[in-house]
Amino acid sequence: MGPTTVNGHCAPGFAGVQEAFERNFHEHGDVGAAVTVTLDGEVVVDLWGGHADAARTRAWERDTLVNVYSTSKGMTALCAHLLVDRGELDLDAPVARYWPEFAQAGKEGLPVRWLLSHRAGLIAPREPLPVDYAYDWDRVCATLAATEPWWEPGTAQGYHAVTFGYLIGEVVRRITGQSLGAFLRSEITGPLGARVFIGTPVEEHASCADMVGQLDEARISEQFPGAPMPPFRSLADHPMAIVMLALTSIPTGDVNSAAYRSAEIPAGNAHASAHGLATVYGALVTGKLVGPGTLEAMRRSQSRPGERDLTIDALIPAGHEHRWGLGYMLNHQGLVGPNPRAFGHGGAGGSYAFADPENRLSYAYAMNKYGGGTSGEDPRNGGLVTAVYRSLAQSAG
Incomplete structure (x- = not known):
């Protein structure tokens, strides 16, 4: 296999960012990938390369879409903050004000x-x-509305890996009358010309890269051998109960x-x-x-x-302090x-995407x-971020 062409x-x-991007292919085995950086809203890095499928028959293009899993949550949270900024959503109001x-x-x-800070x-x-429930918005939301919390709300934080998107998305839908994905397109990504979809239109499926290896129930079981699958009656049933609940109770x-790409699962299936x-992050900056x-x-x-975060601590037993913003990972x-x-x-x-307002910078790797x-x-992301800030520092010097 010859060297990967980077465009x-x-x-x-x-x-230096291009050098780091190229290293990801020959040192870390990237199949297809892209990285973009903006400074003051202007694109200073825009690179893509490799292939959109495991067989390496389709080239990765600038407009290639890919499932970015929980990087989706930043887009979902932004929909709520747009409503806050417009005075249509009060974060301290009961959820039931909008969703009786x-x-x-x-x-x-x-x-x-x-809901935004993973404390619910x-x-x-x-x-x-069952897996088909994940694609039935109303059934999932009705189930969550009737669900008793797994801990006293507000007393602890635990990453809501899948439910986050339904919870925030239903609040947005009740206020706007639009699904989360439709609101994202009409109010944010469409006006910006940004290729980000939650609920990817069928006509865009040909632009989607295939994931090579994917997070599914079987893979989760392999990652955590000996951890039983739900149901559980409480988080005390097993040390891994919270992880298995968060990752597997609404299988996707x-x-x-095509069904997954077309569905709206706003915690994890943005393409x-x-x-x-x-x-999008540049527009925030x-x-x-x-x-x-x-902001x-x-x-x-x-x-x-x-x-600590209950879910993340179970994933990483030697865990550490974790700080959540309102729907965002903080870089403490x-x-x-x-x-x-x-x-x-x-x-x-x-994948990872973020905003750095102090340095007027946005970044995304997919x-x-x-x-x-x-x-x-992930070392691929880490190497790119290090190269971005090294370049920024050298440019400033």
Whole structure:
């Protein structure tokens, strides 16, 4: 197999990013990938290369879309913040103000803020759902509305891996009358010309890269041998109960299928180009989407000092303090550059996108070879981010 062809461009001073991108193919086995960086809203890095399928018969193009798993959550949260910025959504109001059926099972006063900050205790329904439920929006939302939280809401944080998107998406739908994916296109990505879809139109499926390796129930079982599958009666039933609940209770099936691509699963099935993701985060940085007060609130920590995340701690037994903003991963550990105030979201497999307002920068990396890490720790992403900030520092010097 010959060297991978890399297309696109880098602005003067950013050649190191292309070198890191090329290394990802010959050192880390990337099949197809893209990376985009904007500075003051202008594209300074726009690279793509490799192939959109495992057989390497389709070239990766600038407009190639790929499933970015939980990197989707940054787009989903943004829909809610756009409504906050317009005065249509109060984060401290009960969810039931907008979604009356949610006022069941002790959730009458649960505020919208806790949905965004993973504090609602609604990591899963009480009984696992069949795979076809994931594509039936109303049935999933009705089930979650009736679900008793797995812990007292507000007292702890635990990553809502799949349910996050239905919970936020239903609030958005109740306010706007549009599905989350339709609102994202009409109000954010469409006007920006950004290729990001939640609920990818059939006519765009030919542009979608296939995931090479994918997160599915079988893979999860292999990753956590000995961990039983749900149902569980409580989180104390097994040390891995919270992980298995969060990841498997609403199974989504084959991520390369037409059904999956067309569905709206806003916590994890956005199909996006790196250019599209960076364009959206770049618009945040330059003030095109929300005002400065909303931008500041989005990245304000909702976590207590020293607080751990119940789900992430179960995944990583030697866990560490984890800080959530309002729907966003905060960079307090410096996994995505030196600015602790940068914020964004990563996805299973290795994709990542973020905004760094202090440096006027946005970044996105997307790929189709399933790797490791949701929080930016994938070495492919890490090498690119390091190269971006090294280039930025050299340009400033």
